[in-house]
Amino acid sequence: MGQTLARSEQAAELATLRRQFFEMGDVPERGLPEPVIRSWRRCRRDGLDERASSRIDNVNRCEFSVARERSGLLLSHASGVMEHLYEQIRSSGSMVVLADADGLILHALGDPGFVDRAGRVALQPGADWSERQRGTNAVGSALVERRPIEIFGAEHYMERNSILTCSAAPIFDARGEMLGVLDISGDHRSYQPHTLGLARVGVRLLERSLFESEHARHMLFAFHSRAEGVGGLQEGLLAVSADGEIVGADRQARALLGIADAHRSGFGGFGNLFRTSFGAAMDRAARDPMGLLELELRAGGTVFARPRASLAWYAATPVRGAARAPRRAGDEAARRPSSPGAITLESLATGDATLQFALDRAGKVVGKNIPLLIQGESGVGKELLAQACHNSGPRASGPFVALNCAAIPENLIESELFGYTGGAFTGARREGAVGRIQQAHGGTLFLDEIGDMPLAMQARLLRVLQERRVLPIGASEAVPVDIALVCATHRVLSEAVKAGQFREDLYYRVNGLTVHLPPLRERSDIRRIVEKLIDEEATDRPPGSVRVGGDVMRFIEGYPWPGNIRQLQNVLRVALALLDDDEDEIRPNHLPEEIFSGDAPVHDKRHAPAPAPPASAEAAPPPRRGRRLKEVQADVIQRALEEAGGNVSAAARQLGISRNTLYRKLGYKF
Numbered sequence: 001m002g003q004t005l006a007r008s009e010q011a012a013e014l015a016t017l018r019r020q021f022f023e024m025g026d027v028p029e030r031g032l033p034e035p036v037i038r039s040w041r042r043c044r045r046d047g048l049d050e051r052a053s054s055r056i057d058n059v060n061r062c063e064f065s066v067a068r069e070r071s072g073l074l075l076s077h078a079s080g081v082m083e084h085l086y087e088q089i090r091s092s093g094s095m096v097v098l099a100d101a102d103g104l105i106l107h108a109l110g111d112p113g114f115v116d117r118a119g120r121v122a123l124q125p126g127a128d129w130s131e132r133q134r135g136t137n138a139v140g141s142a143l144v145e146r147r148p149i150e151i152f153g154a155e156h157y158m159e160r161n162s163i164l165t166c167s168a169a170p171i172f173d174a175r176g177e178m179l180g181v182l183d184i185s186g187d188h189r190s191y192q193p194h195t196l197g198l199a200r201v202g203v204r205l206l207e208r209s210l211f212e213s214e215h216a217r218h219m220l221f222a223f224h225s226r227a228e229g230v231g232g233l234q235e236g237l238l239a240v241s242a243d244g245e246i247v248g249a250d251r252q253a254r255a256l257l258g259i260a261d262a263h264r265s266g267f268g269g270f271g272n273l274f275r276t277s278f279g280a281a282m283d284r285a286a287r288d289p290m291g292l293l294e295l296e297l298r299a300g301g302t303v304f305a306r307p308r309a310s311l312a313w314y315a316a317t318p319v320r321g322a323a324r325a326p327r328r329a330g331d332e333a334a335r336r337p338s339s340p341g342a343i344t345l346e347s348l349a350t351g352d353a354t355l356q357f358a359l360d361r362a363g364k365v366v367g368k369n370i371p372l373l374i375q376g377e378s379g380v381g382k383e384l385l386a387q388a389c390h391n392s393g394p395r396a397s398g399p400f401v402a403l404n405c406a407a408i409p410e411n412l413i414e415s416e417l418f419g420y421t422g423g424a425f426t427g428a429r430r431e432g433a434v435g436r437i438q439q440a441h442g443g444t445l446f447l448d449e450i451g452d453m454p455l456a457m458q459a460r461l462l463r464v465l466q467e468r469r470v471l472p473i474g475a476s477e478a479v480p481v482d483i484a485l486v487c488a489t490h491r492v493l494s495e496a497v498k499a500g501q502f503r504e505d506l507y508y509r510v511n512g513l514t515v516h517l518p519p520l521r522e523r524s525d526i527r528r529i530v531e532k533l534i535d536e537e538a539t540d541r542p543p544g545s546v547r548v549g550g551d552v553m554r555f556i557e558g559y560p561w562p563g564n565i566r567q568l569q570n571v572l573r574v575a576l577a578l579l580d581d582d583e584d585e586i587r588p589n590h591l592p593e594e595i596f597s598g599d600a601p602v603h604d605k606r607h608a609p610a611p612a613p614p615a616s617a618e619a620a621p622p623p624r625r626g627r628r629l630k631e632v633q634a635d636v637i638q639r640a641l642e643e644a645g646g647n648v649s650a651a652a653r654q655l656g657i658s659r660n661t662l663y664r665k666l667g668y669k670f
């Protein structure tokens with residue numbers, strides 16, 4: 001009210017200021033807001049007539065539709081935001097207006113009474129409200145000033161527009177290009193002090209929506225310097241590609257990170273900005289999907305962040321094992337033992353007794369409609385075993401569909417699993433989407449990290465498993481599904497049940513039979529796995545043609561492999577890449593130092609241990625532990641020295657390490 005009164009007093013004062021400006025040439029410095037004085041001066045310089053009464057014609061229909069088409073993306077995102085703003089100002093005698101970067105009004109939404117009055121001054125779609133055409137006004141002046149602006153009553157340069165009060169904020173894309181203006185206009189007698197704030201909120205929502213749609217195929221990191229800021233309008237957004245490159249930062253993100261150059265598009269890798277890699281950040285997020293990530297900036301300081309992705313990200317990022325294409329005869333990949341169609345329970349058997357015990361048990365339930373639960377550390381081959389069960393049973397010709405419950409934000413799991421009908425929610429594809437459960441019809445559904453599934457989703461999954469029918473979001477009728485279910489987790493699920501994090505009834509549903517896969521360090525067939533992986537990876541060489549030196553193999557066997565087969569696979573992949581074309585032996589210099597250094601990371605004790613097979617099983621070799629590394633090392637060095645006749649330089653060369661390193665390993669201090 002106070003403000004309203006102040007505005008009515010101001011109206012009288014404005015009349016004096018106008019007289020001073022138009023009759024005496026200028027106004028006192030402090031008489032009007034700076035942007036208004038600047039605008040008035042621009043208008044006079046451009047020779048605009050403040051008393052012009054003739055209506056300025058709208059652009060013709062053809063020009064108007066071309067302009068609307070040019071701003072199609074802006075319009076499609078703005079209409080929802082405008083509806084939302086209109087809801088806030090409904091019945092206040094106002095309207096919401098969207099103009100393009102030239103000031104042409106593209107769309108307007110408002111109270112019918114006021115829309116009529118506004119039409120009398122041509123505040124309507126198709127009219128050009130640039131400053132050059134209409135003088136000082138919020139739309140045109142916000143475009144020139146490139147910032148939010150409020151123009152009240154007689155602050156409008158043209159007398160006939162003084163019936164209006166207008167608040168407008170410019171809209172920018174992430175590169176700093178001006179896209180247009182969002183404006184809220186009303187009768188100057190019903191001025192509201194919060195209107196400009198509302199227009200700014202609308203612009204923030206709009207810019208965010210545009211950024212999200214531009215980066216629908218990227219992972220978004222919403223962040224703020226304060227934890228409470230994440231999820232609010234002040235959060236910044238970073239877009240990160242699947243390979244960890246930062247490919248976009250919105251206006252807010254640039255402000256928070258102090259990046260002034262809006263035109264800069266490349267930011268480099270995630271690790272250039274933060275003191276962690278993209279993969280490590282995603283792993284942390286997957287372990288605690290409800291929590292916020294605390295990320296240290298390389299430039300100093302910390303931000304709080306929450307990653308989130310759209311369905312398009314999951315569609316664009318290969319989902320491990322999802323509905324694979326049928327294999328073509330003669331396909332090279334198909335001949336490699338690792339191609340999905342070629343993996344069977346037999347092909348996984350490489351001689352370890354604990355693993356064999358697990359494979360035999362799993363084999364017994366294949367094709368019997370008994371859900372299988374696979375437990376084991378990350379990277380031990382749980383998904384591969386699920387695929388092997390699928391390929392070894394009667395559903396082999398059906399789809400194998402995998403979903404990692406820990407890698408999907410909670411709000412997307414439901415639509416991913418159950419699918420949705422067209423228009424079921426904002427942002428849904430018009431044609432709807434078939435969920436993973438339905439995709440697996442006639443085949444196998446593999447739910448990885450089931451222990452991380454949110455409780456609400458557990459209840460829905462339980463219903464599907466009980467009724468064997470799935471109800472997509474927005475659908476009125478459930479669809480029957482016929483699936484074999486295999487689940488995996490690195491957690492001890494029975495403990496999660498006790499802790500109230502996993503439903504007991506679902507536990508019994510998914511746990512028809514549990515098998516445990518041993519960690520790599522406890523397996524006795526590491527040598528066989530190394531050979532197998534080399535054959536799978538070295539696709540450009542004949543099978544069996546790349547060897548691993550005996551000494552190197554002993555280091556590999558002695559290393560504890562905290563990342564299990566996945567880590568071994570990566571190490572060998574790098575080693576093969578380092579091999580010259582004429583080399584056929586993997587030597588120490590092809591492998592990371594830590595394999596020889598004896599200081600491997602300690603393995604995560606939270607994982608479920610693999611129980612030993614019962615006494616009746618074929619006698620298993622004693623489990624291997626991440627041990628003996630120092631012994632193996634001493635042994636290898638001793639032999640190298642013997643072979644080199646005590647010549648330290650020659651022994652070091654043979655081992656692929658420097659002479660100093662060898663001296664250090666021999667216990668010499670420098």
Ligand SMILES: Nc1ncnc2c1ncn2[C@@H]1O[C@H](COP(=O)(O)OP(=O)(O)OP(=O)(O)O)[C@@H](O)[C@H]1O
Nearest residue numbers: 348377378379380381382383384385448565566569
């Ligand atoms: N027996 C094997 N032979 C060849 N490659 C294997 C074998 N087991 C696992 N791998 C490879 O190791 C990697 C990890 O396997 P997989 O994804 O099945 O493990 P996981 O236990 O499901 O891991 P996570 O729990 O992290 O999802 C894959 O690239 C897979 O191809």
